[in-house]
Amino acid sequence: MSVAAARTRRARGRRVWGQRFVLLGPGMTYWLVFFLVPVGVLIAYSFFRRGPYGGVIYEPTLKNYARALDPLYIGVLWTSVRIATVATAVALLLAYPAALFIARATSRWRVPLLVLVILPFWTSFLIRTYAWMLLLNPAGLINKLLQAVGLIDEPLPLLYNEFAVTLGLVYAYLPLMVLPIYASLERLGPQAGEASADLYASPAQTLRKVTIPLTLPGIVAGCIFVFVPSLGNFIVPDLLGGGRTVMIGNVIQQQFLQARDWPFGAVLAMSVIVLMFVVLAVQAQVLRRTQEVEDGRPA
Amino acid sequence: MAARRSRYLRVHMGLLFAFLYLPIAVLIVLSFNDSELATVWGGFSTRWYRELVGNEELIAAIRNSLIVAGFVTAISTVLGTLLAIGLQRTVRSRVLDSVLFLPAVIPDIVLAIGLLSFFNLLRFTLGLHTIVIAHVVFDMIFVAAIVRTRLGYFDRRIEEAAADLGANPVKTFLLVTLPAILPGVIAGALVAFTLSIDEFVIAFFNSGPTSVTFPIRVYAMIRFGVTPVINAVAAIVMTLSLLTILIALRLTRPKGEGATSVGVTA
Numbered sequence: 001m002s003v004a005a006a007r008t009r010r011a012r013g014r015r016v017w018g019q020r021f022v023l024l025g026p027g028m029t030y031w032l033v034f035f036l037v038p039v040g041v042l043i044a045y046s047f048f049r050r051g052p053y054g055g056v057i058y059e060p061t062l063k064n065y066a067r068a069l070d071p072l073y074i075g076v077l078w079t080s081v082r083i084a085t086v087a088t089a090v091a092l093l094l095a096y097p098a099a100l101f102i103a104r105a106t107s108r109w110r111v112p113l114l115v116l117v118i119l120p121f122w123t124s125f126l127i128r129t130y131a132w133m134l135l136l137n138p139a140g141l142i143n144k145l146l147q148a149v150g151l152i153d154e155p156l157p158l159l160y161n162e163f164a165v166t167l168g169l170v171y172a173y174l175p176l177m178v179l180p181i182y183a184s185l186e187r188l189g190p191q192a193g194e195a196s197a198d199l200y201a202s203p204a205q206t207l208r209k210v211t212i213p214l215t216l217p218g219i220v221a222g223c224i225f226v227f228v229p230s231l232g233n234f235i236v237p238d239l240l241g242g243g244r245t246v247m248i249g250n251v252i253q254q255q256f257l258q259a260r261d262w263p264f265g266a267v268l269a270m271s272v273i274v275l276m277f278v279v280l281a282v283q284a285q286v287l288r289r290t291q292e293v294e295d296g297r298p299a
Numbered sequence: 300m301a302a303r304r305s306r307y308l309r310v311h312m313g314l315l316f317a318f319l320y321l322p323i324a325v326l327i328v329l330s331f332n333d334s335e336l337a338t339v340w341g342g343f344s345t346r347w348y349r350e351l352v353g354n355e356e357l358i359a360a361i362r363n364s365l366i367v368a369g370f371v372t373a374i375s376t377v378l379g380t381l382l383a384i385g386l387q388r389t390v391r392s393r394v395l396d397s398v399l400f401l402p403a404v405i406p407d408i409v410l411a412i413g414l415l416s417f418f419n420l421l422r423f424t425l426g427l428h429t430i431v432i433a434h435v436v437f438d439m440i441f442v443a444a445i446v447r448t449r450l451g452y453f454d455r456r457i458e459e460a461a462a463d464l465g466a467n468p469v470k471t472f473l474l475v476t477l478p479a480i481l482p483g484v485i486a487g488a489l490v491a492f493t494l495s496i497d498e499f500v501i502a503f504f505n506s507g508p509t510s511v512t513f514p515i516r517v518y519a520m521i522r523f524g525v526t527p528v529i530n531a532v533a534a535i536v537m538t539l540s541l542l543t544i545l546i547a548l549r550l551t552r553p554k555g556e557g558a559t560s561v562g563v564t565a
Contacts, residue, residue: 019468023385027378027439028399034436035402038417039409045416055419098315101308113312115548120319122490123540124497126514127533130521131322134329134530139339141325174319224404232406235499239521249408256412256504266416269409276405 039273046266054260064267073251077271080247083162083237084230087169088177091226092219094170095177099218100211102178103185114182121175129239132168133159136240160242168236169226176225184218185211213293220286224279232272248272323537330534332527347531354528360516367427367502367512368495371434376488378435379442384476386443387450400444402437410436411504418505425507433505434495441494442487448551449483486550493540493547 046064048056067073102113120128135141138155146152158164192214196206212219234249241247248268255265330348334341351357386396402410414433415425423429457479461471477484499514506515520529 020385020389023381023389027382027385027443030378030435030439031399031402034414034417034432035410038413039405041417041420042409042413094315094318097308097311101305101312104305104308115545116316117319118548119541119544120323122493122544123323124499124514124517124533124536126497126499126517126521127326127536128322130517130529130533131326133521135322135325139336171318171322174315228404229406232408234408235518249406252408252412256415262412262416262419265412269412272406272409 042266042269043273045263046270048263050261050263052260054256054262056263061263064263067264068267068271073268076246076251077248077268079162079245080231080249081275083166083169083245083247084227087166087173087230088223088227090166090170091174091177092223095174095181095222096219099178099181099185102182104190114179117178118175121173125172126235128172129168129236132164132171132240136164136167159240160244162241162245164240165237165245165247168240169230169233172233172236173226173229177222180221180225181215181218184215184221188214214290217287217290220283224283227279228276231275326530326537327534329527330530332530335527347527348535350528351531351535356511357513357516357520357528357532360511360513363427363510364496364513367430367434368492370431371438371495372488372492374431375435375438375442375491376484379439379487379491380446380480380484382439382443383446383450387447400440403440407437407498407500408504411501414501415504425505426510427506429505429507430502430510430512433501434498437501438491438494442484442491445487445490445547445551446480446483449480449486453479482550486547489543489547489550493543497536497540 045056047060047062049059049061049063051057098117102110102117105113133140136158137143138157138159140158142158143152143155146156188211192210193206196210197203201209231247232249232252233247234253237245237247237250238253241250248271252265252268252272255261255268259265331343331345332340333344333346382399386399411433414429414436418425418429453476458471458475461475462468466474497514499518502512503515503518506512517529517532520526520532
């Protein structure tokens with residue numbers, strides 16, 4: 001390599017690094033200081049003793065973790081996982097056919113349909129949840145309607161139970177399930193399905209053996225987008241569960257704002273973080289498998 | 300067979316839209332309900348909208364939210380746009396993308412108490428400034444995602460042409476790149492603004508007694524005594540955010556481009 005070429009390359013290298021520094025520097029610094037460090041502080045707080053008015057006393061202890069093993073809290077965590085799982089499953093069942101419909105629509109209709117699906121998601125979470133309080137309460141529209149058509153005599157207890165909480169979560173995060181599945185279907189294109197039909201597979205077989213396995217990355221991404229925020233949610237159980245259906249988010253909120261036991265609240269938050277990383281690890285695994293299938297290597 | 304199946308899908312889609320929009324429609328209708336009871340129709344009236352105007356606590360909360368959202372939008376638009384260009388051009392790494400996106404994936408309550416602990420450690424007094432700092436953390440990521448969608452349509456050869464004509468990098472950025480991606484940047488700013496105005500959980504944990512924002516006020520109204528004034532507030536907020544987001548989505552793609560991702564590239 002000539003000296004001149006080496007010099008140009010070095011100069012280019014410097015320019016790329018300069019560019020990286022200017023473009024990524026500010027955002028990544030902000031991310032480090034106000035995201036990574038705070039989460040680190042939270043984790044550290046989980047190993048200290050509680051302060052009298054919130055905050056911590058810097059004496060290391062594992063007592064907070066021992067306390068979290070109490071059946072009461074394990075029960076709450078289990079309830080949260082169960083509700084989040086059911087909400088995710090229901091959202092998937094609702095979203096997949098919708099995504100399929102949009103992917104098969106003519107190109108003129110796809111954008112408007114997608115916009116209609118995503119639009120509610122960008123509006124106030126609080127108010128969307130509140131709207132369901134109006135619909136589900138004993139004198140609300142749904143009960144009135146059911147009574148008017150004579151299906152029921154007495155109002156159904158729709159509000160302040162696990163049903164309402166699950167419904168609220170499905171409603172809140174449904175658009176986040178449709179989008180990644182749609183993206184997967186679009187990427188797949190119609191060819192795979194046509195090939196399958198040419199080989200005399202029934203539509204049901206094509207769906208089960210071709211379309212669904214090949215859109216698995218989208219399905220898994222959608223499931224994460226619904227499961228993770230559902231798991232840590234506290235607005236929906238607070239407003240639609242009415243204090244009767246308690247999820248881990250409610251307990252974290254109580255520990256931080258009422259009981260003022262921040263270290264214990266931090267321990268409970270740790271359980272949410274750990275569960276989040278577990279599902280992210282599952283996603284990475286699924287992505288790797290699908291990639292292998294697409295590359296034609298044995299799965 | 301195929302026709303029957305596509306009819307089934309069409310009905311499913313219709314029901315899904317009913318599910319998504321019915322609650323919003325009911326809310327807007329009830330905001331014009333004259334009755335004190337949120338669930339009994341007492342005739343058309345705009346009295347709740349008039350009462351809203353006189354609610355000083357609510358007006359103060361709206362002012363706080365506008366201040367916060369203004370700062371948040373300005374900061375996260377700058378940081379997010381730079382981040383988007385940087386990620387698109389210098390480091391193409393899926394791992395880095397997903398790691399940077401974590402603030403948008405992590406449950407908001409975790410981010411909320413993490414920041415509260417952090418501010419406590421540094422002995423920051425909680426107020427509007429702490430809410431601003433907190434909102435930028437995730438808003439910046441959304442801006443970056445939206446601007447990147449627009450950058451995907453950008454033809455870099457026009458930048459090379461500018462450089463060939465003797466423009467320095469800063470000039471090229473300001474006169475060529477920025478105007479080309481500006482609709483995406485504006486879309487990102489609009490989304491950042493809406494997200495900040497509507498954000499409740501993080502603001503709830505990181506606000507002081509004098510820095511009550513609009514969603515915190517609305518939460519208090521819902522939680523302690525539901526009056527139909529909330530319906531009027533909710534209807535206004537819903538309508539405004541729907542409009543803002545529609546504009547933002549329109550700006551994300553150049554005219555005539557197909558549907559790839561609608562504002563979410565996660």
